[in-house]
Amino acid sequence: MKFHFISSKTSEALEAKRRYVESYSQNDPETSDIIIPIGGDGILLKSLHDFNNLNKPFYGINYGSIGFLMNQSSNKNLEALIENSNSTDLKPLKMIAEDDKKITYESIAYNEVSLMRQSHQASKFQIKINDVIRLNELICDGVLVSTSAGSTAYNLSAHGSILPLDSKLLALTPISAFRPRRWRGALLSEKSVIKIDVLNFEERKTSVTADNIEFRNIKKVLIKSSQDKNCKILFDKDHSIEDKILNEQFEY
Incomplete structure (x- = not known):
């Protein structure tokens, strides 16, 4: 499985990107299987705008403040997490x-x-x-x-x-x-x-x-x-975006 890692400019996100690249190697966006934004929702949204035309799935890893569209950082094997994740289509x-x-x-x-x-x-x-x-x-x-x-x-x-x-x-x-x-x-x-x-x-x-x-x-x-710019975002199976949206309605 080939990854392209991109991160926000915070020290935590940059250090996390360095570790992931060291463990899994870095690939060009065009040749990767999955785009991995590291940071908060902002870097994920930027990645969607930058790489949507490549028709690759996105798996975000949260090193930001909220990270509603991101997955929690984990020491588990990245390939295993992605293989067990659920895909959600976003229509812009x-x-x-x-x-x-x-x-x-x-x-x-x-x-x-x-x-x-x-x-x-x-x-x-x-x-x-x-x-x-x-x-x-x-x-x-x-x-x-x-x-x-x-x-x-x-x-x-x-x-x-x-x-x-x-x-x-x-x-x-x-x-x-x-x-x-x-x-x-x-x-x-x-x-x-x-x-x-x-x-x-x-x-x-x-x-x-x-x-x-x-x-x-x-x-x-x-x-x-939009009728032609849908994208796929991957979420850990125990933390789906549907559950996040439901939980948000009871956390005032």
């Missing part, structure tokens, strides 16, 4: 954004796409679902669309709903909504096409971020499920 979001100069940007997001104000002024959004206006004006710090896998991350911090992996839903969640103050967001079919227009975009500058990829001075954003 596809984002198409246009800025105030009519430049178009595209990206994918495995956790969420979030729009945020860039200044002291709140952002104003109009939200359409499948070309029907559902919210004519939302005044807030921001708004996000989350996948089920990402629903326990930023979405949960913004008081959004936690989604089981097999729910086939997306979470649309406001961030510090001012008007309508009591709007808590919506749960949408993963087949939905979400269009968010930034109102008064010349004055109320807004950025959009797909996982860790940011674009600024955005005018409008289209978000939908």
